[in-house]
Amino acid sequence: MYRMLFPGGREWALTLSYDDGVSTDIRLIGIMKDHGIRGTFNLNGGLMHGRPRTEGSHITRLTPDEVREVYRGMEIACHGYTHPFMEQVPSDVLVGETVLDRMALEKITGAPVRGMAYPYGTNIPEVRERLKALGIVYSRTTVSTEKFDLPEDFLAWHATCHHRNARLPELCDAFLGAASRRPRLFYLWGHSYEFDDADNWDVIERFCDRMGGKQEIWYATNMEIYHYISAYRALVSTLTGDALYNPTDTDVFLMNRKEEIVRVPAGSTLRTEE
Numbered sequence: 404m405y406r407m408l409f410p411g412g413r414e415w416a417l418t419l420s421y422d423d424g425v426s427t428d429i430r431l432i433g434i435m436k437d438h439g440i441r442g443t444f445n446l447n448g449g450l451m452h453g454r455p456r457t458e459g460s461h462i463t464r465l466t467p468d469e470v471r472e473v474y475r476g477m478e479i480a481c482h483g484y485t486h487p488f489m490e491q492v493p494s495d496v497l498v499g500e501t502v503l504d505r506m507a508l509e510k511i512t513g514a515p516v517r518g519m520a521y522p523y524g525t526n527i528p529e530v531r532e533r534l535k536a537l538g539i540v541y542s543r544t545t546v547s548t549e550k551f552d553l554p555e556d557f558l559a560w561h562a563t564c565h566h567r568n569a570r571l572p573e574l575c576d577a578f579l580g581a582a583s584r585r586p587r588l589f590y591l592w593g594h595s596y597e598f599d600d601a602d603n604w605d606v607i608e609r610f611c612d613r614m615g616g617k618q619e620i621w622y623a624t625n626m627e628i629y630h631y632i633s634a635y636r637a638l639v640s641t642l643t644g645d646a647l648y649n650p651t652d653t654d655v656f657l658m659n660r661k662e663e664i665v666r667v668p669a670g671s672t673l674r675t676e677e
């Protein structure tokens with residue numbers, strides 16, 4: 404049989420997810436780019452007013468023009484039009500908050516925006532079902548697993564941890580430690596304004612120093628991970644698993660029984676064992 408690898412035959416992937424579309428994202432993205440790290444920024448289409456995030460703060464909500472520039476090379480995803488409690492608002496408001504946010508963000512990116520992070524992290528099955536119907540394909544919670552597993556349900560995508568987790572350095576060690584013989588994802592989330600508030604930008608600098616610039620890690624946005632795993636799950640196999648058809652537009656990498664890295668090119672059929 405075989406097991407999934409990430410693009411290029413890698414066993415490790417890293418993604419970041421930061422919320423609320425604030426001016427401190429500029430510094431965060433600078434640090435990420437210095438280390439080749441990529442991620443997803445979850446924005447509220449109705450709050451891009453350019454004013455302070457909280458009264459008197461020097462940290463502002465980015466305007467649509469700023470958003471267009473700042474997040475180049477990163478993924479932009481939904482976070483509710485006005486940052487509502489998704490499970491508390493009437494269901495029509497939930498629809499409006501999601502649709503308006505998508506529309507505002509798609510107007511900026513000129514591309515489909517189908518990712519999301521739950522405002523306040525709250526999610527319940529009814530909300531997940533509604534979001535699915537509105538074309539949202541994944542949404543991040545605020546649950547920390549302190550693990551590196553791939554999500555079981557993309558609409559309840561739990562992170563490895565928040566950046567303020569005291570075990571962060573330990574988790575980096577565990578992630579980079581001995582091979583686990585299955586693909587591992589490190590998923591970090593937070594708000595970049597927290598680095599200013601707590602005066603601890605060194606936390607993310609150390610994290611990126613440790614985790615960035617490595618050939619063996621796939622640095623990806625949330626949506627790229629969703630697309631890749633979806634492509635892997637779409638593979639069609641013979642009953643014995645000795646040949647695979649890849650009906651998607653994404654090359655899929657896997658490890659075969661002989662521990663060889665195999666690439667199943669988009670749109671083709673391949674024998675996994677020779």
Ligand SMILES: [Zn+2]
Pocket residue numbers: 422423482486522523
């Ligand atoms: Zn938020």
